[in-house]
Amino acid sequence: MQMKKAIFTQEAPVAIGPYSQAIEVNGMIYTSGQLPINPTTGEMSKDVEEQTEQSLKNVFAILKEAGIDSSKVIKTTVFIKDMNDFPRINKVYERFFTESYPARSCVEVARLPKDALVEIEVVAVK
Numbered sequence: 001m002q003m004k005k006a007i008f009t010q011e012a013p014v015a016i017g018p019y020s021q022a023i024e025v026n027g028m029i030y031t032s033g034q035l036p037i038n039p040t041t042g043e044m045s046k047d048v049e050e051q052t053e054q055s056l057k058n059v060f061a062i063l064k065e066a067g068i069d070s071s072k073v074i075k076t077t078v079f080i081k082d083m084n085d086f087p088r089i090n091k092v093y094e095r096f097f098t099e100s101y102p103a104r105s106c107v108e109v110a111r112l113p114k115d116a117l118v119e120i121e122v123v124a125v126k
């Protein structure tokens with residue numbers, strides 16, 4: 001079994017707790033949930049579409065650091081504050097992936113860190 005390797009990039013927000021931005025093990029990349037925080041400014045938009053875009057940009061910055069792109073994503077999990085925002089989130093999400101799309105789960109949650117409206121995590125293969 002391969003040892004796990006932490007992946008870190010300054011192009012995504014620094015972890016706000018005791019966890020890694022992503023872990024690579026046995027050719028798989030597992031990202032932590034990415035909040036829609038701009039890594040340069042530390043700010044977060046109030047708009048759900050802008051938050052979705054920033055969360056995905058953060059995810060893909062981590063994947064880039066791991067040496068892969070969106071075509072290697074096999075599963076995503078999208079956590080959202082309000083399921084009524086799903087169509088707006090989906091509109092942004094589909095710009096980041098091409099067919100064949102990754103498997104996906106989308107769940108409404110009571111609350112996200114920093115009161116974000118969206119958080120996204122992915123599993124990818126190297």
